[in-house]
Amino acid sequence: MYGTVALAAAGLCRDAAAQAADAASRARPEPGDRLVIAGAEDDRRPITQDDLTVGGPQLLAWAMQPGTGTVRSASRLNQVLLIRLDPKDLDPATLQRSANGIVAYSAVCTHQQCPVTEWKQEKAALHCACHGSEFDARNGAKVVGGPAPRPLAALPVRLEDGVVVVGGRFLGRVGAPQAG
Numbered sequence: 001m002y003g004t005v006a007l008a009a010a011g012l013c014r015d016a017a018a019q020a021a022d023a024a025s026r027a028r029p030e031p032g033d034r035l036v037i038a039g040a041e042d043d044r045r046p047i048t049q050d051d052l053t054v055g056g057p058q059l060l061a062w063a064m065q066p067g068t069g070t071v072r073s074a075s076r077l078n079q080v081l082l083i084r085l086d087p088k089d090l091d092p093a094t095l096q097r098s099a100n101g102i103v104a105y106s107a108v109c110t111h112q113q114c115p116v117t118e119w120k121q122e123k124a125a126l127h128c129a130c131h132g133s134e135f136d137a138r139n140g141a142k143v144v145g146g147p148a149p150r151p152l153a154a155l156p157v158r159l160e161d162g163v164v165v166v167g168g169r170f171l172g173r174v175g176a177p178q179a180g
Helices: 002-026 092-097
Strands: 034-037 059-064 078-083 103-106 118-120 125-127 132-137 142-145 155-159 161-168
Touching: 034 161, 103 155, 103 161
Parallel strands: none
Antiparallel strands: 034 059, 059 078, 078 103, 118 125, 125 132, 132 142, 155 161
């Protein structure tokens, strides 16, 4: 009987641990999370400032809890765009939440939640290929073209020994408004 109780308790502990890990992988990026390259499941190496070239292109990333190594990739709303620009080209608010010219935004378009995956260097604009929305990476991802109704949510970042770290929660709503 005690063996059965112990096995049941062990199973409940495993289930609770799995639920906690799932919740952590769905949770939005948190201050202190490291950023890792999206799509590189075998490479959980944190992104450094040297991984980003001044002037683009952008890099798609996920946040990763530093203690557990849990990557917050269970919700596509957590995908982040990182791009490194010349700090002198950033507006004051964007500069304040950047790190050595590195800025981070939600990779989810505010029009219909398509992925924002293209960089238009000549315009310094992040581009959504679905419907043509463009966002000015130097000025808080302000909409400069297309049907998107508002800027991409910004994610403050900082550098710790050259590693790009989440400095705060998303500023602004991630994704498109829900249909009512």
